[in-house]
Amino acid sequence: MRASTALMTDRYELTMLDAALRDGTAGRNCVFELFARRLSGGRRFGVVAGTGRLLSLLRDFRFGDDELRFLRDERVVSPAAVRHLEDYRFSGTITGYREGELYFPGSPVLTVEGSFADAVILETLALSVMNHDSAVATAASRMSIAAGDRPLAEMGSRRAAEHSAVAAARAAFIAGFGATSNLEAGRLWGIPTMGTAAHAWTLLHDTEEGAFRSQIDALGTGTTLLVDTYDIARGVELAVRVAGTGLGGVRIDSGDLPIVAADVRSQLDALGATGTRITVTSDLDEYAIAALAASPVDAYGVGTSVVTGSGYPTAGMVYKLVARQGADGGWVAVSKKAEGKNSQGGRKSAFRRLVRGVAREELVEIADGFEISADPGDIADSRPLQVTLVDHGAIDAAHEGPQGVRTARAHHLRVREELPVRALALSKSDPAIPTVFSDAGRR
Amino acid sequence: MRASTALMTDRYELTMLDAALRDGTAGRNCVFELFARRLSGGRRFGVVAGTGRLLSLLRDFRFGDDELRFLRDERVVSPAAVRHLEDYRFSGTITGYREGELYFPGSPVLTVEGSFADAVILETLALSVMNHDSAVATAASRMSIAAGDRPLAEMGSRRAAEHSAVAAARAAFIAGFGATSNLEAGRLWGIPTMGTAAHAWTLLHDTEEGAFRSQIDALGTGTTLLVDTYDIARGVELAVRVAGTGLGGVRIDSGDLPIVAADVRSQLDALGATGTRITVTSDLDEYAIAALAASPVDAYGVGTSVVTGSGYPTAGMVYKLVARQGADGGWVAVSKKAEGKNSQGGRKSAFRRLVRGVAREELVEIADGFEISADPGDIADSRPLQVTLVDHGAIDAAHEGPQGVRTARAHHLRVREELPVRALALSKSDPAIPTVFSDAGRR
Numbered sequence: 001m002r003a004s005t006a007l008m009t010d011r012y013e014l015t016m017l018d019a020a021l022r023d024g025t026a027g028r029n030c031v032f033e034l035f036a037r038r039l040s041g042g043r044r045f046g047v048v049a050g051t052g053r054l055l056s057l058l059r060d061f062r063f064g065d066d067e068l069r070f071l072r073d074e075r076v077v078s079p080a081a082v083r084h085l086e087d088y089r090f091s092g093t094i095t096g097y098r099e100g101e102l103y104f105p106g107s108p109v110l111t112v113e114g115s116f117a118d119a120v121i122l123e124t125l126a127l128s129v130m131n132h133d134s135a136v137a138t139a140a141s142r143m144s145i146a147a148g149d150r151p152l153a154e155m156g157s158r159r160a161a162e163h164s165a166v167a168a169a170r171a172a173f174i175a176g177f178g179a180t181s182n183l184e185a186g187r188l189w190g191i192p193t194m195g196t197a198a199h200a201w202t203l204l205h206d207t208e209e210g211a212f213r214s215q216i217d218a219l220g221t222g223t224t225l226l227v228d229t230y231d232i233a234r235g236v237e238l239a240v241r242v243a244g245t246g247l248g249g250v251r252i253d254s255g256d257l258p259i260v261a262a263d264v265r266s267q268l269d270a271l272g273a274t275g276t277r278i279t280v281t282s283d284l285d286e287y288a289i290a291a292l293a294a295s296p297v298d299a300y301g302v303g304t305s306v307v308t309g310s311g312y313p314t315a316g317m318v319y320k321l322v323a324r325q326g327a328d329g330g331w332v333a334v335s336k337k338a339e340g341k342n343s344q345g346g347r348k349s350a351f352r353r354l355v356r357g358v359a360r361e362e363l364v365e366i367a368d369g370f371e372i373s374a375d376p377g378d379i380a381d382s383r384p385l386q387v388t389l390v391d392h393g394a395i396d397a398a399h400e401g402p403q404g405v406r407t408a409r410a411h412h413l414r415v416r417e418e419l420p421v422r423a424l425a426l427s428k429s430d431p432a433i434p435t436v437f438s439d440a441g442r443r
Numbered sequence: 444m445r446a447s448t449a450l451m452t453d454r455y456e457l458t459m460l461d462a463a464l465r466d467g468t469a470g471r472n473c474v475f476e477l478f479a480r481r482l483s484g485g486r487r488f489g490v491v492a493g494t495g496r497l498l499s500l501l502r503d504f505r506f507g508d509d510e511l512r513f514l515r516d517e518r519v520v521s522p523a524a525v526r527h528l529e530d531y532r533f534s535g536t537i538t539g540y541r542e543g544e545l546y547f548p549g550s551p552v553l554t555v556e557g558s559f560a561d562a563v564i565l566e567t568l569a570l571s572v573m574n575h576d577s578a579v580a581t582a583a584s585r586m587s588i589a590a591g592d593r594p595l596a597e598m599g600s601r602r603a604a605e606h607s608a609v610a611a612a613r614a615a616f617i618a619g620f621g622a623t624s625n626l627e628a629g630r631l632w633g634i635p636t637m638g639t640a641a642h643a644w645t646l647l648h649d650t651e652e653g654a655f656r657s658q659i660d661a662l663g664t665g666t667t668l669l670v671d672t673y674d675i676a677r678g679v680e681l682a683v684r685v686a687g688t689g690l691g692g693v694r695i696d697s698g699d700l701p702i703v704a705a706d707v708r709s710q711l712d713a714l715g716a717t718g719t720r721i722t723v724t725s726d727l728d729e730y731a732i733a734a735l736a737a738s739p740v741d742a743y744g745v746g747t748s749v750v751t752g753s754g755y756p757t758a759g760m761v762y763k764l765v766a767r768q769g770a771d772g773g774w775v776a777v778s779k780k781a782e783g784k785n786s787q788g789g790r791k792s793a794f795r796r797l798v799r800g801v802a803r804e805e806l807v808e809i810a811d812g813f814e815i816s817a818d819p820g821d822i823a824d825s826r827p828l829q830v831t832l833v834d835h836g837a838i839d840a841a842h843e844g845p846q847g848v849r850t851a852r853a854h855h856l857r858v859r860e861e862l863p864v865r866a867l868a869l870s871k872s873d874p875a876i877p878t879v880f881s882d883a884g885r886r
Contacts, residue, residue, distance in 0.1 A: 003446070005628040006607065007625075007629075007630055008600070008605045008606075008609070008626075008627050009600075009624040009625075009626050009627075010598065010600055010606065010624040010625065010626070010638055011624050011625075011626055011637060012624065012638030012639055012640055013638075013641075015638060015639055015640065015661075016640050016641065016643070016644045016647075018659035018661060019640075019657055019658055019660070019662065020644075020647065020657075021646075022657070022660065022661050023657040023660070023661075025648060025657075028647060030647070032643070057605065057784070066630070067630065070626070070629065070630040071626075074629065074636070076626065076629075076636065078661075116647055120643060123601070123641075123643075124600050124601050124608075124625075125605060127601035127602070128600055128601055128602075128604055128605040128608055128724045129604065129605055130602060131601060131602055131603075132603065132604035132605075132607070135602070157451070157452075157453055157567050157571055158453070158566070158567050158570035158571055158574060158762075159570070159571075159574055159757040159759075160571060160574075160575060160607075160757070161571055161572065161575035161576070161604070161606065161607040161610055162448065162451045162500065162568060162571040162572055162575075162606075163451075163604065163605075163606035164575070164603075164604040164606065164607045165567075165571055166451070167604055171766075178690050178859070181452075181453040181454050181455065181566075182451070182452075182453065183450040183451075183452050183453070183454055183455075183457070183513070183514075184450040184451050184452075186450075186454075186517065187450055187509065187510065187513040187515065187518075188689065190538055193454045193517070193519065194454060195453055195454035195455030195456075195458060196458055197455055197458065197459050198455055198456075198459065198566075199763070199764070199779045200459070200475070200563060200763070200764040201459045201463075203463070203764045203767070203777040203778075203779070204459075204463065204468050204471060204473070204559055204764065204767055205468060206769060206770055214462055214463075214465070214466040214468075215462055217462070217465065218458075218461060218462035218465050218466075218521075219458065219462065229779050229780070230780045231780070233740065241844065250705035283619075284494065284643075297495070304757060304759075308756045308757060312749045313756045314602040314603070314747060314750075314751060316602075316747075319601075320642070320643070321642070321643040321646045321647060324647055325647070326649060327649055331697070334646040336642045336646070336672050336673075337645070337672070337673045337674070366462065395878055
């Protein structure tokens, strides 16, 4: 049995559940919405990631003996609430954007429908997963755009907590990276893994030549040799001398990369190693990658900046009650009114409006009542954005596992093509397309 | 059985292991060091965190059937290397700073000694844990200093990936926070948990009064009511009307906090609720907390900024080979010489030199040979910083679990008192004390 995820939850969710069981509101049907009020860092689009992970974690959102004992012993909630949680299993419905889809301010990324008791306690887990994974995917997509056709590998595991590292490798792959250094991401999610040697390999040996020779004996001349442990020019000369002109590649992890890359390319060509590829891996982010576009670099490895969202490690999404049943059973749209944090109440349907294949606006329709037909067939030039992820408690397994990752990556690369050209610039600006809220009926 | 951590590893570590098994260097004894070249963000000190977690994760660093099958099927390493990994268990020695200790540039936070094969493959896991947890603890300690005697709670789980959230709650507690909203952190690490209600609680009910009344019925008048869902002044008036002047507290999650806190305090006092406490929770960081020092605030809740390291989500520590045995069995200090990334080779002993109880410098002695006596008894006014965490494969359990967390927190609060006054300022500057490298003999 896998570990329970049920206590990856803020205490107040269970406190509210407890009080709602007492006062009879626990059974009120509710609509919670997960969305971002704005895009972090003047980004022009966000990338939805984490959906497939969240669905698998939802399967393990059960209160086992250890979790129940903690809640009882610490008196987090009443005995009646503990009994309620013994049998808890989410039985509501979740619709949401496909993983890999783009999002904009106010996009209803996830809509969770169910009783208050069912839905309120998913807040923290849903936000933890979606905020982290979407932040990484959003940064990764910008890097992938900057890299163009050159291969891009994620190698930032050491700069992220151990489980986050695996999730980050997954999010980066969905957003266009081609490989990861993280082996667990390879095992769990089917992502290609890469890597040959660190500086420790050279330092372990009595000479750099000995290190290179041994690596080539083990991995063949197609391997990539790390040439900057001592002196780069001497390292390159030695690498070609040891491996021959068929050497697969050299990696550079330090120095002023545009200058160093040009020097190394000249040296390799002069030595006859014209097919030897140059990989650079030193503190890259989307701006550094863009600055190397004209340099003779063949591949990039990105660490810290991708796994930390390149300055914005969380997507800032929130999980808000937007509609509920009242005492009379009728539906009421609700939203907080406090200063500066207004949000749109009501259940929403979302469409991307396209003109000649180019995205023009994010259309978010607010339903008057609970039942709205969101039949996409009658919407010209609009693409419906929401799919059913959980149907009355039944999780759609198509979004999970390695298959879900492949589908999400393909979807991301496809919908990215719909963006207007201005969306591809790296500078800070407004969202690439506006979000337009409307009552049902406009189109 | 707990999940294996063995593939939370960059592929190149296993590739190097594989090649080292072939060329005979796998058995060379090595010293790897985990340290930070600089303090992120102009911080004046860093806080070591993650040590206790790392030791527990090291217990699970075993290659099971699933991990071995992946390595074999994907041909990550040769069959001989897969056979070697079947029996892998770290049998070396790890010394390091106590969890909760302060660190400075070049402090040998962890020293890992063992064969190359034993030690090289711990790089990613060790860095993932220490970089994340230390980044959070360093930010948290600054917030704890800024908060002074006022209680401080961590509530950022939703802005960190689901496992990182638990680790962040732990790191913040070690660095001086008093509680967390994260229930799993309470269960796993014994950290006090807190929380009462979100805006969804008020919105669920037909009226704000109904929500407040129900919460008080469930949790008593000592509870904290969230008063900013609609209008704060009306919320405060209502809260006291419903709960009476014995109301425990009100929470404010929006607005211009210095102004709002003063207004709410005046209103509470005028209503006779002079003992009702004010908790603020809106986008706080160490600077906002410091700016509220003169405001009538009784407690702080901090979310995003603490779990993301307040702008610096990773501590930037590295794991470097610093000494190894040569072909003749003698020890050789090694270090990379490439531009801009020099580090000090050699095995190190570290001491904090104090004058009248105030820290003056971080003394890092570099041993000439491998065997150096680091008997602290003969060092006047110096405090030895390293302890044995793993002794020839035997993990010291005293650092693990809730007991380890309590010990680390007490240690942190004690050693923070040794800092010079200038170390407590929040502005960017140099490290509070210099790191002095010396050959053994000076003192």
